[in-house]
Amino acid sequence: MRQGLFGQVFKGAVMAAAGLAFVAGGALAKTELTVYTAVEAEDLKRYAEAFNEDYPDIEIKWVRDSTGIVTAKLLAEKNNPQADVVWGLAATSLLLMKGEGMLEPYAPEGLDKLDPKFRDKDNPPSWTGMDAWVASVCVNTVEANKNNLPTPTSWKDLTKPVYKGHVAMPNPNSSGTGFLDVSSWLQIFGEKGGWEFMDALHENISHYTHSGSKPCKQAAAGEVPIGVSFAFRGAKSKAAGAPLEIIVPKEGIGWDMEATAIIAGTGKLEAAKKLVDWSITEKANKLYNEGYAVVAIPGIAKPVKYFPEGITEAMIDNDFEFAANNRKAILAEWQKRYDGKSEPKN
Template sequence: MKARIKKVLSFLGLVLFTVLVAGACQSTSESDQSSEADQASTESISQSTNDSDQVLRVVTTSERYTPFFDKFTEETGIPVEFLSMSSGEVLSRMEAEQGEPMADLWFGGGLDAFISAKDKGLLEQYQSEAVETLPEAYRDPDGYWLSKGLTVGGLLVNDQVLEELGIEKPTTWEDLTKPEYKDEIIMSDPAVSGTMYAIVKGLLDQKGESDGWAYWQAVDANIPFYGKRGKDPEEKTAAGEFAIGIVPIDASSFETAEKNGLSAIYPTDGIPWVPEGVAIFKGAANADAAKSFIDFMLKPENLSELSKLDGKDTAQTVNPNEVEALDLGLETNDLIEQDLSTFGSARDQILEKWAEMTKGKESK
């Protein structure tokens, strides 16, 4: 790496590109019935929890969800405490702390980690009555996890660095294999970041096993080291340490890029994506409070509010079988066709092969 450390730009936190899957197209009579049921449910939750000493402990990916949890506290009387951690870190810690989980609720993070956690017996089973509003692909049939939306992968580019180097900005994933980008690309370790794992898995699904791994080997040749934190690519690209960061991308990414002389890019050869999970930790001290939160979250009006937090007021509640494009030039057919059925089961194998491929390359 050339010594081009520049002033670190304020990144305001990464906002996940969220797709909500709720029954938004209900008839007026169905909405009225739902509203009455929701009111009764809220009253029931409040009566059962307000007088208790419960505290809902939440592991989440971002502090931006605080207003959403504040609303939950207002309705139920249950205070919330937060711990920020990437999905890979959560999974590792859960395995080390079996029987004594660090929190009650896991909110956000790549679905691969949730599926793996289920397979390892680390999650609590809960089937909310309202979960039927979600398409089957976005909820565990056994009730161990559900999805609150989608995160998509893209690129963040430092235009000034590229100008100094005299090279063009990438527009496709395939561009990342070009020799002129050697030592100018950064991504987080996919064993740590669920989004990075989703990008690796998505492009393997798109290209096929043989061509997919050949592709990643070529990209690896242009990456000097892998970030130990999920935020490393954004922060280091914004600081001018790298020309290109592989990142989760959404509306706020474009806003931040515009304000700071960067470019947020949806590669034109397909967008990898991952559902964001929600689950209750097995052995949670306040499992009842976590169940109450899931019931709260699945109300249509609360899913809509969650959508606004995730999309910076641009995402909307959508039909269960559609994907909202956020009016940023991303269309539903831009999303790579991925095999969610192997998202969790293939995780260990993919990460083992990844570790073998990048052996000797230090993570920093």
């Protein structure tokens, strides 16, 4: 009798929940797209609003996290995808997903307008690019003065003993920014030179952060004088009033592309296609330009406020496939070298 009663209550609750979900789904004429993204939280509203100006019927449900986490989530859900679209995730991550057969190839309208660098080489492409997201170094001028630190101008500068304990950078294992830094150093300095550089840099690192924006935010807050991060974040913090200088190291800077793709097997393919179509429009590119100096459609980018000069020129010729295919090996090597040494220093 107890069981019976409880069983019925339970059954009732499940049915009610199911019913509610059904009603909720039916009542909204809007299509709801679950969009996974690594775009900065403060930009998501603007993106969605601009998109809804053109497609009011499609509602975007954001799932935002740092690059590593979104990538992990997508891979974890490989057999049971929750996302419909990925909008704003590192191209290296999307390449990984393509390798798992998780992306739906689609040639969006206006594909030909894009810089060929900003699309998957296959036809139809599995992903299309949005903008480039560029590494740079945030220096807190107040803290630097206090500690008598000269302003670094190159990556090699950061390995000088004077900066010992004054540099933070993201852990490439969890941060997309961290990974693009590491993969760019390996491309700039070569495999051997790259690791030698990182060995030297590691001596100066105060700590590795989990997210890519944190080193810059910490530099902005004075928790650390120098943060290896990305330009966009630095510009934002500078705008918020932080005494920051954003440095473009002269050897060149790593970058990754934020890109868009449809998750294979989505039940909302039509809406997903519309979103991807829109994501490469001029309007969208202009939106990206507010935070990123380089966008997918050539010739429309305007200089971004607080962005350091010469940033576009400094971008290295990035080999995404190298980065994606060697990701595993690079991360393992990085972890072996630097994560294992993280016992207390005293």
